[in-house]
Amino acid sequence: MTLSDTRGAIGGAPVTPRRGVAATAHDSWVVAKRNLRRMTRIPEIVVFGLMQPVMFVLLFSYVMGGAIAIPGAQPSHQTYIEYLMAGIFAQTVTFAVAGASAGIAEDMTKGLVDRFRSLPMSRAAVLTGRTLADLVQTAFILVVLALVALLVGWRIHNGVLDMLAAFGLLLLLGYAFSWIGALIGLSVRSPEAATSAGLIWLFPLTFVSNAFVPVSSMPDWLQPVAYWNPFSATVQACRSLFGNQLGPVPDSWPMQHAALVSVVWSLVIMAVFSWLAVRKYRRAAG
Amino acid sequence: MAAAIEAENLVKTFGDVRALDGVSLDVPEGTVLGLLGPNGAGKTTTVRVLTTLLQPDSGRATVAGVDVLKHPNEVRSLIGLSGQYAAVDEYLTGRENLQMVGELYQMSARDAKKRALELLEWFNLSEAMDRTAKTYSGGMRRRLDLAAALVVRPPVMFLDEPTTGLDPRNRIALWEVIETLVEQGTTLLLTTQYLEEADRLAHDIAVVDHGKVIARGTADELKRQIGGERIEVVVRAAGLVPEAVAALTPYAKGDPTVEKNTRRITVPVSGGARVLADAIRELDTRSIEIDDIGLRRPTLDDVFLSLTGHATEGGADEDEDGGAATARKGRRGQGKDA
Numbered sequence: 001m002t003l004s005d006t007r008g009a010i011g012g013a014p015v016t017p018r019r020g021v022a023a024t025a026h027d028s029w030v031v032a033k034r035n036l037r038r039m040t041r042i043p044e045i046v047v048f049g050l051m052q053p054v055m056f057v058l059l060f061s062y063v064m065g066g067a068i069a070i071p072g073a074q075p076s077h078q079t080y081i082e083y084l085m086a087g088i089f090a091q092t093v094t095f096a097v098a099g100a101s102a103g104i105a106e107d108m109t110k111g112l113v114d115r116f117r118s119l120p121m122s123r124a125a126v127l128t129g130r131t132l133a134d135l136v137q138t139a140f141i142l143v144v145l146a147l148v149a150l151l152v153g154w155r156i157h158n159g160v161l162d163m164l165a166a167f168g169l170l171l172l173l174g175y176a177f178s179w180i181g182a183l184i185g186l187s188v189r190s191p192e193a194a195t196s197a198g199l200i201w202l203f204p205l206t207f208v209s210n211a212f213v214p215v216s217s218m219p220d221w222l223q224p225v226a227y228w229n230p231f232s233a234t235v236q237a238c239r240s241l242f243g244n245q246l247g248p249v250p251d252s253w254p255m256q257h258a259a260l261v262s263v264v265w266s267l268v269i270m271a272v273f274s275w276l277a278v279r280k281y282r283r284a285a286g
Numbered sequence: 287m288a289a290a291i292e293a294e295n296l297v298k299t300f301g302d303v304r305a306l307d308g309v310s311l312d313v314p315e316g317t318v319l320g321l322l323g324p325n326g327a328g329k330t331t332t333v334r335v336l337t338t339l340l341q342p343d344s345g346r347a348t349v350a351g352v353d354v355l356k357h358p359n360e361v362r363s364l365i366g367l368s369g370q371y372a373a374v375d376e377y378l379t380g381r382e383n384l385q386m387v388g389e390l391y392q393m394s395a396r397d398a399k400k401r402a403l404e405l406l407e408w409f410n411l412s413e414a415m416d417r418t419a420k421t422y423s424g425g426m427r428r429r430l431d432l433a434a435a436l437v438v439r440p441p442v443m444f445l446d447e448p449t450t451g452l453d454p455r456n457r458i459a460l461w462e463v464i465e466t467l468v469e470q471g472t473t474l475l476l477t478t479q480y481l482e483e484a485d486r487l488a489h490d491i492a493v494v495d496h497g498k499v500i501a502r503g504t505a506d507e508l509k510r511q512i513g514g515e516r517i518e519v520v521v522r523a524a525g526l527v528p529e530a531v532a533a534l535t536p537y538a539k540g541d542p543t544v545e546k547n548t549r550r551i552t553v554p555v556s557g558g559a560r561v562l563a564d565a566i567r568e569l570d571t572r573s574i575e576i577d578d579i580g581l582r583r584p585t586l587d588d589v590f591l592s593l594t595g596h597a598t599e600g601g602a603d604e605d606e607d608g609g610a611a612t613a614r615k616g617r618r619g620q621g622k623d624a
């Protein structure tokens with residue numbers, strides 16, 4: 001059949017746009033589905049997203065495990081990997097930022113965003129759909145990473161519910177951070193720049209923390225920074241929930257109330273950055 | 287008839303570039319306006335402003351009576367857009383692309399699927415529908431993008447160079463789709479580089495250059511405005527030129543022009559074939575040998591080149607102000623770009 005056969009047969013009907021939360025949720029889901037489909041078409045992204053943390057687990061635990069002293073235990077591969085995993089998990093979920101920033105930047109540079117912007121759809125949905133899809137990808141990566149960690153000696157000691165709570169905190173942190181990624185992606189407008197811009201600030205953030213070495217081993221002036229780091233709170237909370245806290249919890253308020261601090265930080269980050277990102281998208285969209 | 291698209295004094299600057307310098311236009315309901323203009327004239331920028339993708343620095347616009355700046359979201363539910371560059375997701379299949387657009391128009395998943403299949407068939411993409419758009423040729427992407435603009439039946443459509451990159455068969459097929467849409471009441475703003483396309487599809491033509499509408503009218507009006515018919519004669523030898531000019535002068539409605547090296551004489555005339563016959567007879571009586579003679583009517587190409595001052599060969603576009611078109615401004619200095 002050719003185009004000319006459409007004479008008199010072009011169907012379709014005008015629409016009236018729906019409004020409100022239900023419409024936003026629906027549109028976000030449609031965009032999320034699109035992004036998840038894309039991920040299955042470009043599996044390299046997930047594979048590389050997995051390789052980095054897996055490599056970190058192996059390198060840190062086997063190469064450095066014997067040298068890093070964890071308070072309350074002798075340096076060894078076994079004690080260090082238990083200490084390490086909460087940090088690796090948290091680093092993995094925050095590195096998902098780069099995915100969001102590169103993905104959004106790519107959408108903005110390719111013509112597709114013009115299609116979205118010319119449709120009577122929710123303005124927030126392009127970003128929400130992206131962050132939701134990233135959340136699913138992050139969850140998948142966490143599961144695979146957990147299995148790898150179990151293989152090389154990581155153990156949890158507090159039961160399944162605590163473990164699920166810990167993964168909940170991790171995913172919440174990851175979701176909050178993907179909004180930072182969305183804002184970066186909207187600001188940079190080149191996928192390549194977005195990848196570096198999405199990653200570079202994460203190194204100080206994740207290293208000036210309790211993720212890989214005890215904060216007590218850092219210079220005095222750096223310790224409060226590390227303790228109040230939103231990243232440290234999530235790491236500490238997960239470490240305790242996994243039963244991987246070998247010595248006493250450090251005597252610092254955010255560490256003593258790590259789960260609460262983690263949730264508050266995540267919600268604040270999410271609120272601030274989703275507001276900024278949606279506003280920026282609206283502006284760009286005119 | 288009410289104007290389905292109305293723009294008043296749109297101005298948009300990008301740094302030093304004044305992309306739109308006071309564009310005004312109106313498209314009556316159910317008609318097609320062809321936007322012509324050289325590269326960088328501001329056609330795409332105009333389309334982007336009217337489709338809510340770009341905020342103008344100043345000016346006013348309505349689509350189907352709705353203010354584009356004040357109520358962009360209402361406008362979005364009234365328009366269909368196919369931009370200059372295909373807006374498709376390369377990693378989705380053709381079918382998934384259209385289905386997604388349908389769902390974003392709030393169709394149910396089932397309706398969106400059905401509509402996608404229909405459109406894919408009409409746009410000759412059925413065979414490729416389960417391949418990712420990444421594997422599509424340029425023309426296939428273009429067609430997929432056009433299909434996306436037709437997922438619902440918006441009363442007002444904007445097509446920015448819709449047939450660029452299509453092969454002749456698909457181009458003609460698309461013209462037929464557009465004609466059908468217009469027959470059924472759709473209002474269309476179309477930009478194009480193919481003057482033949484504007485001639486065939488557009489009721490009205492606006493010529494844009496340097497961010498301004500420099501001429502407006504039907505294709506015929508514009509053609510008449512830059513000069514009516516003319517007789518073109520190529521004489522056998524250069525020495526015959528003066529005599530031939532003398533022979534043709536009685537029929538001329540303006541000054542004849544001569545291209546020396548091609549021995550071509552162009553004489554504006556009116557009266558069509560009868561004048562041509564007379565002229566041939568006259569030349570014959572005087573035994574002036576000719577290589578070629580013909581009656582020529584201006585094409586939209588002539589209009590385009592003449593109005594936008596991008597014609598570099600002399601002769602073909604002498605000034606002629608007898609036309610009835612509503613041009614606001616004549617052509618620019620000749621050879622501006624030479």
Ligand SMILES: Nc1ncnc2c1ncn2[C@@H]1O[C@H](COP(=O)(O)OP(=O)(O)OP(=O)(O)O)[C@@H](O)[C@H]1O
Nearest residue numbers: 300303305323324325326327328329330331332370
């Ligand atoms: N985003 C932008 N940033 C800077 N300049 C721009 C931008 N968009 C358009 N321009 C400039 O505005 C002018 C008009 O561009 P526009 O794309 O509207 O032209 P056009 O008539 O569609 O041309 P073409 O026939 O090549 O598609 C050009 O000089 C272009 O360089």
Ligand SMILES: [Mg+2]
Nearest residue numbers: 329330331370
């Ligand atoms: Mg253009």
